[in-house]
Amino acid sequence: MIVDVHTHVWECPCHIADRFVEDIRYTAGAGYKDIHVDLERHRQAMEPVDRAIVLGFRARHVGVLVPNEYVAEYVARHPDRLIGFCSVDPQDFDAVDQLDHAVQTLGLRGLKMGPIYQNVAPTDSRFRRILKRAEELRIPMLIHQGTTFCADVSLEIANPVQLQSCAIEFPRLPVVIAHLGHPWINETLVLIRKHRNLYSDISALFYRPWQFYNALVTAMEYGVLHKLLMGSDYPFTTPQQTMDALRAVNRMAENTNLPRIPVAAIEAMIHRDTLDLLGIG
Ligand SMILES: [Zn+2]
Secondary structure, three states, rough: EEEEEEOOOOOOOOOEEEHHHHHHHHHHHHHHOOOOOHHHHHHOOOOOOOOEEOOOOOEHHHHHEEHHHHHHHHHHOOOOOOEEEEEEEEEOOHHHHHHHHHHOOOOOOOEEEHHHHHOOOOOOOOHHHHHHHHHHHOEEEEEEOOOOOOOOOOHHHOHHHHHHHHHHOOOOOOOEEEEHHHHOOOHHHHHHHHHOEEEOOOOOOOOHHHHHHHHHHHHHOOOOOEEEEEOOOOOOOOOOOHHHHHHHHHHOOOOOOOOOOHHHHHHHHOOOOOHHOOOOO
């Protein structure tokens, strides 16, 4: 089965503040494209995969507020293909109640968090109470723990090493670190190597081809290719583009003695039993 573990739905401007889009525009330069997601286009983009995880996103600090109800309503229309994850903002005093509601009433099956966007460090008690409840609810978490294009955020709380104490405290919580925690890819790889319930997705990296190639080679040398999950970060890329880029990654080594990623390891990543690994199979 092919699973895209990382996709977004949102409407601009009603779910996303102008300043978020402006920061994308500034960092993308000539490569800027509209990130508004049309639900019908999302569904079509997911045709090459068997299942896609659709993420909610609540981060008032950067002006992103995608309602959990919106995600739940969309995935309910395609229950055989789409799986919804909720999001809660740790700055909300009732964040744990929101999580209970999203899982027990709306039927969402995982949690998406982004400390850098939410401006609450993973080591903060407001963050940890949410993880404690997620572990009790037996749902997985996908977390953006890496850098971003947003200006008004703290890189000091974004390093994946900040997740170490959570990994130790909540050993039964399956965690996916998005984008290999870029640019702290080495930190992510050594973290997922030592913690059984930690994984990482390779989404939205391939358009930096040298970094992407090196990340996979380093993952191979640490013996953690089997813990990497396929994801697109739609609408930033599509699953088809991501699979094509994975299958082309060894082009970087053509006519050189540089290491190659075995084709079997690439196909295994694309066909990973991601939902079983996350306990939602
Ligand atoms: Zn994303």
